[in-house]
Amino acid sequence: MDADAQNTLLALVVVIVALLGFQTIALVALVLALRKLSVRVAALMVIAEDTARNVGPVLRTAREMMAESKEKLTLVSQNLVEISQLTRQQVTRFDGVLSDVSDRLRLQVIRLDQLLSNTVARVEETTEMVQNNIVKPVRELSAILAGVRTGVEYLLRRNRSRAGRPAPGQATQEEELFI
Numbered sequence: 001m002d003a004d005a006q007n008t009l010l011a012l013v014v015v016i017v018a019l020l021g022f023q024t025i026a027l028v029a030l031v032l033a034l035r036k037l038s039v040r041v042a043a044l045m046v047i048a049e050d051t052a053r054n055v056g057p058v059l060r061t062a063r064e065m066m067a068e069s070k071e072k073l074t075l076v077s078q079n080l081v082e083i084s085q086l087t088r089q090q091v092t093r094f095d096g097v098l099s100d101v102s103d104r105l106r107l108q109v110i111r112l113d114q115l116l117s118n119t120v121a122r123v124e125e126t127t128e129m130v131q132n133n134i135v136k137p138v139r140e141l142s143a144i145l146a147g148v149r150t151g152v153e154y155l156l157r158r159n160r161s162r163a164g165r166p167a168p169g170q171a172t173q174e175e176e177l178f179i
Contacts, residue, residue: 005134012123019119023112030105037101044094051087055080 062076 002134002138005130008126008130012126016119016123019115023116026108026112030108033101034105037098041094041098044090047090048087051083055083 058076058080062080
């Protein structure tokens with residue numbers, strides 16, 4: 001195989017390896033991002049559980065306060081409303097973040113798949129082009145040159161063998177002694 005063709009194939013292999021490395025790094029980054037997100041979700045769940053646990057004592061306190069004072073009850077109920085609204089807002093935000101991350105991850109996977117598909121198709125096209133435009137003509141030229149070389153060698157051997165033999169009318173001294 002020609003050195004230029006080998007260099008071209010080597011360059012293509014290096015590009016493919018680099019793209020695969022980039023893909024691996026991107027996937028690792030996505031996994032790390034999802035881990036961070038799961039930690040945040042767990043923290044929000046803990047907050048939600050803490051809030052749920054804290055609501056019970058707040059209700060007991062509210063009953064006691066109701067007996068003592070209606071003003072204090074109004075204040076506590078307002079605080080509970082704010083806590084529930086904040087919890088709802090946090091859950092809504094979390095749902096939005098999770099949906100956004102899921103959509104982005106899906107989009108990145110689609111892009112990565114398209115990138116790999118395009119890369120493989122281009123490598124196949126390049127290999128076919130190299131095969132048709134370089135390797136095939138080189139083989140044909142090599143065959144023609146081998147034929148020409150064989151013909152020239154044959155002619156040279158034929159001329160040498162004639163030059164080394166005596167003419168038919170001339171006999172060498174050894175042949176005269178033999179007769």
